Amino acid sequence: MIKDTLLKESKVSPDALEALYRALGKENVITHIEDRVCYSYDATATLQKAIPDVIIKASSTEEVSAVIKVADKFIIPVYPCGARSGLSGGSVPLHGGIVLDTTRMDRILEINPNDLMATVEPGVVTKRFQDEVARYKLFYPPDPGSAEFSTLGGNVAECSGGMAGLKYGVTRDYVLSLEVVLPDGSVINTGRRTLRSVAGYDLTRLFVGSEGTLGVFTKITVKLIPLPERVETLLAYFNDPEAAADAADGIILGQGIIPKTLEFVDGICINSIRGYGGAEIPEKANAFLLIDVDGEASLVEKDVAGVEKACWEHGAFQVVVAKTAKEREVLWAVRKSISPALFKVAGRKLNEDICVPRSKIKEVLRELYSLGERYSIHSACFGHIGDGNVHVNFLYGYGEEDEKKVAEMVEQMLRKVVSIGGTITGEHGIGIAKAEFLPLEVPSQEFQLMKSLKKFFDPKGIMNPGKIFIS
Ligand SMILES: Cc1cc2nc3c(=O)[nH]c(=O)nc-3n(C[C@H](O)[C@H](O)[C@H](O)COP(=O)(O)OP(=O)(O)OC[C@H]3O[C@@H](n4cnc5c(N)ncnc54)[C@H](O)[C@@H]3O)c2cc1C
Structure with a gap:
């Protein structure tokens, strides 16, 4: 059972709590242990959890300012948060203190x-x-x-x-x-x-x-x-992930088309979502591209033909063009179900979001699958292949052995990514998850400059401490 630590090991002293009550009204300062546990993690399910001392759901700029003035006076960590769907631990209240939830400010x-x-x-x-x-x-x-x-x-x-x-x-x-x-x-x-x-x-x-x-x-x-006049959706199946990557190039470079979306999904992900939402995925599919093209109606028709052509030329064995809005929805629901479905494979998953120059996508996919084989841990890949952003998910079980393997895989992957000119995070941020690896990518002078900026804005170190920089 989790012990209620408020007023014992709490970062919010009785005086500070009184000041929060005075500033916001007692009813707006949440200290129940059940609520605090709910705020102890984000969608990065495999990361460390930490229980805050107090949660405040602010309703206005004035309330946010009043909370922070109290935090500044009593030197209390403040963790802003929204829906807590982050995938790098950004909103996790690592050192206790105040979680400042801004979801009520929704006008x-x-x-x-x-x-x-x-x-x-x-x-x-x-x-x-x-x-x-x-x-x-x-x-x-x-x-x-x-x-x-x-x-x-x-x-x-x-x-x-x-x-x-x-x-x-x-x-x-x-x-x-x-x-x-x-x-x-x-x-x-x-x-x-x-x-x-x-x-x-x-x-x-x-x-x-x-x-x-x-x-x-x-x-x-x-x-x-x-708003673009029209959107069309296509889904192209391939036997081989590298053929799908070639087709992505064929669409952009060969046909000169920049689609609205160009999503890649590999065979491991496909197997985790077979049968989802009535989607009929061919048995031999080992990758697919999900593509939206949008714009003026006649141009979209031309783009649909160009995308189809590129996919067939690069080894697609089936191309589906959604005919109705409902069919589009089904195709997209399949893509969006992947992230949660992957938990079925091994119980735990670590979602990394590397991004590499587009010319290096196949090289990085090869490296990821070879890492998976060497460590006997699935590396399931999907992502925004059009801009080189690959979400690799290491799927692993409970126990120290698997944890150690995944830690080694992550480090090797990130070193490789940086060595070929890529970045350790394309969109999920550094948070807690990547803090130890930031110096791998950012040279020391630039790193110090970033830390100086943080210090300048936040000399007392109260704003979301423990994120981006380890110390
Ligand atoms: C299924 C799934 C799919 C996802 N797909 C994508 C994707 O395609 N692309 C992508 O980029 N991300 C994706 N994410 C990650 C996540 O949803 C995004 O990072 C999102 O922007 C987080 O928003 P949130 O409201 O949940 O923020 P939170 O997770 O609550 O917070 C994220 C960060 O923002 C800070 N923050 C929140 N509100 C404020 C505020 N008002 N002022 C200052 N700082 C604030 C927090 O301190 C924290 O550091 C996905 C997550 C899930 C679970």
Whole structure:
């Protein structure tokens, strides 16, 4: 049984708790052990869990600022969080203290079709926002696989990528300005509501991807673009993952088509989802590409033909083109079911999200499968192959032996990725999961510069401590 440690080993002293009660009202300061346990982990299920002392569900910028002022005064760690769907441990309250949940701040404050922008609070769920702007025939392209439940605050803090990155870019390409509560409780605004601004340093870009370590976002202004007229979905099956990678090249380089999405799924993943949602997957399928093309109707028709051609030329043995919106939904539901389905294979999985230059995709796939064979641990791969982002999932069982093997596999993989010019994380962030490996990728002077920035913004080290940097 988990012991309630509040007021014993708590980082929140009785005086600090009183100050929080005074600032927010006792009813808004949650200390029940059941709630605290629920906030002790994120979707990185295999990572360390840590129980916070207090949870606060803020409803306004003023409340966020009031909490942080208390934390600043009493030097208490503060962990901002959204839906806690992160895959690097970013919102885990590693050293106890206060979890600051921003999901109640979920208002869409403005959608402005003339200025092609919208302003939201951080707790707005991504899919809800995408659907809402679509009513104005506008499009917010960043589309993480977690869009149905993750929040825009979390997306901005992680600079989430997702399905549409190849054609439309990632979260950072859409954030125009931010309202941020700094670690001393003061409130600043970065950037402008204009589609361009080069006035001074780009503080907005510094905050995007800062993983909750520099401040708490309380308002987010993003750019929107016109909603494409039509979208078509294709699914192409291959016997061999490398043939699928060749077909991806054939689509982009051979046919000159940049699809909205270009998703790769290998045979290990396929086997974990056979029969899901009525999807009939051919027995011999050992990889598939799921491709969306979008744009003006006549162009989309041309692109569908081009994508089909590239897939057949590179060894596809079956190509399915969805005929209805329902069929599109089924194909996408199959793709989105992979991440949870992989747990069936061995009980535990570690999801890594390396990204390599596109020309190195086959080399890295070969390395991953060879690692899997050497260690007798499945390395299941899927991901956004169009931009070189491979989600490799090491599927392993309970017990120290498997844990040791996976730790070795991760290190070897990351060394290889960095040696061929890739990055250790394409979209999930460093968090706790990759903190020990960041110096592998970032040279020492740049690493020190990053740490100095953190120190400048957060001299007391209270904002999401233990993330990105180990010490
Ligand atoms: C099934 C599944 C599929 C996924 N697919 C993708 C994908 O395709 N692409 C992708 O990029 N990610 C993906 N993810 C990872 C995850 O959903 C994203 O990182 C997402 O942006 C996290 O949002 P969240 O609201 O859950 O944030 P949380 O997990 O709660 O927090 C993530 C980070 O953001 C910080 N944070 C949260 N809110 C704020 C705020 N208001 N101010 C400052 N910092 C804040 C936290 O401190 C933490 O460091 C997936 C996850 C799952 C479970």
